[in-house]
Amino acid sequence: MRSFHIQAGVGLTASTEHPTPRPSAGQVLVRVMATSVNARDRLIVAGTYAVPVPPGRIPLSDGAGVVEAVGEGVTRFRVGDRVVGTFHPDWVHGPFPGWGELRGTQRDGWLAQYLAIDEQSLVAMPDQLSFEEAATLPCAALTAWSAVRGVGPGDTLLVQGSGNVSLFALQFGRLQGARVLATTSSAEKARRLSALGASDVVDYTSTREWGARVHALTDGGADRIVEIGGGAETVAQSVEALAYGGQIALVGNLASGGGMELTRFFQRAATLRSVSVGSRSxxxxxxxxxxxxxxxxxxxxxxxxEEAPEAFAYVEKGDHIGKVVISHG
Ligand SMILES: NC(=O)c1ccc[n+]([C@@H]2O[C@H](COP(=O)([O-])OP(=O)(O)OC[C@H]3O[C@@H](n4cnc5c(N)ncnc54)[C@H](OP(=O)(O)O)[C@@H]3O)[C@@H](O)[C@H]2O)c1
Structure with a gap:
């Protein structure tokens, strides 16, 4: 089989042919059909991620495929099952147990033709999705779902930016019956966000006080905000945008830094809840x-x-609206 590996200072290098792994007890062998690239993956490959990554690591936390063989004692899956990997390999259910070992950093990831993987870190693919669609789910979709959990009809949701977590949050929010507003930094992306169901889109580069603008547009503020910036300025604007008693789901850190006046939280009786993707359940x-x-x-x-390095370069440009996927088929 072939795989891609991270080489410090180089990026991604393709392997030569090497043996396909055999599933040990409790593992299944997955023929990987598709993977997708997240914000975190490009940092990992660029060598700028917060966690050290050993040379030769196979990247990517998100992938989907078909079970090709099962190891001794496997009960959850059979040969031929369509499966998708979980982002936190060891978080099955219950409260968040801490970051642990993740694929693409402490463990090899999915950018290979085959992966021998613990049956506990897989779920069955939704029937109606293709492998390419299913490969988008483990990180961005589940993070969004966790961030907007409990939002329903009559609620107002604000998503920051047009990145993948925000797009899934917009979709879940709309499907759950909420009104969804978005911020973005370009007119073209604003058009795409509207087409996906955003009732209003505010340009956060030209409207520096976008929090007040959202508050005015919503006649009382947003009940839930998906916080992608995670910095003093963006959180301060989110508090401004928030309805009384509303919640900010802290997801990203793309604008992190600085300090903020925390008494603003009192003014809105605000809750800040951090999100760490989600468990298998x-x-x-x-x-x-x-x-x-x-x-x-x-x-x-x-x-x-074969063009996996080009997929990473494409994500790096930052023009995407939607997931960048790699088809292994
Ligand atoms: N906590 C978790 O469980 C979790 C899980 C997944 C991702 N994350 C984090 O969430 C963030 C987004 O991930 P992603 O996969 O959605 O990334 P992505 O697809 O690369 O999204 C990038 C987009 O974020 C928007 N953005 C950047 N800076 C912004 C700012 N200051 N204010 C508002 N929007 C801003 C931009 O949207 P426009 O181009 O429209 O301006 C940009 O295109 C990253 O920090 C990532 O590490 C956290």
Whole structure:
């Protein structure tokens, strides 16, 4: 089989042919059909991620495929099952146990033709999705689902930016019956966000006080905000945008830094809740919602396996609206 590996100072290098792994007890062998690239993956490959990554690591936390063989004692899957990996390999259910070992950093990831993987870190793919669509789910979709959990009809949701977590949050928010507003930095992306169901889109580069603008547009503020910036300025604007008693789901850190006046939280009786993707049982609940709502992940572009480095370069440009996927088929 072939795989891609991270080399410090170089980026991604393709392997020569090497033996396909054999599943040990409790593992299944997955023929990987598709993977997708997240914000975190490009930092990992660029060598700028917060966690050290050993040379030669296979990247990517998100992938989907077919079970090709099962090891001794496997009970959850059979040969031929269509499966998708979980982002937190060891978080099955219950409260967040801490970051642990993740694929693409402490463990090899999915950018290979085959992966021998613990059956506990897989879920069944939603029936109506292709492998390319399913590969978009483990990180961005589940994070969004966790961030907007409990939002329903009559609620107002604000998503920051047009990145992948925000797009899934917009989709889940709309399907759950909420009014959804978005911020963005370009007119073209604003058009795409409106087409996906955003009732209003505010340009956060030209409207520096976008919090007040959202508050005015919503006649009382947003009940839930998906916080992608995670910095003093963006959180301060989010508090401004928030309805009394509302909640900010802290997801990203793309604008992190600085300090803020925390007494602003009193003014809105605000809650700040941090999100760490989700557990395997959250993933299964999300997949039920995906099936029920017939949610269609937004895919920007699919690259063939051999062009994986180009997929990373494409994400680096930052022009995407939707997931960048790699097809291994
Ligand atoms: N906590 C978790 O569990 C979790 C899980 C997944 C991702 N994350 C984090 O969430 C963030 C977004 O991830 P992603 O996968 O959605 O990334 P992405 O697809 O690369 O999204 C990038 C987009 O974020 C928007 N953005 C950047 N800076 C912004 C700012 N200051 N204010 C508002 N929007 C801003 C921009 O949207 P426009 O181009 O429209 O301006 C940009 O295109 C990253 O920090 C990532 O590490 C956290």
């Amino acid at each position: 959250d993933f299964e609940l999300m997949n039920r919602d995906i099936a029920r709502y017939r949610l269609q992940p937004v895919i920007e572009r699919v690259f063939p396996f």
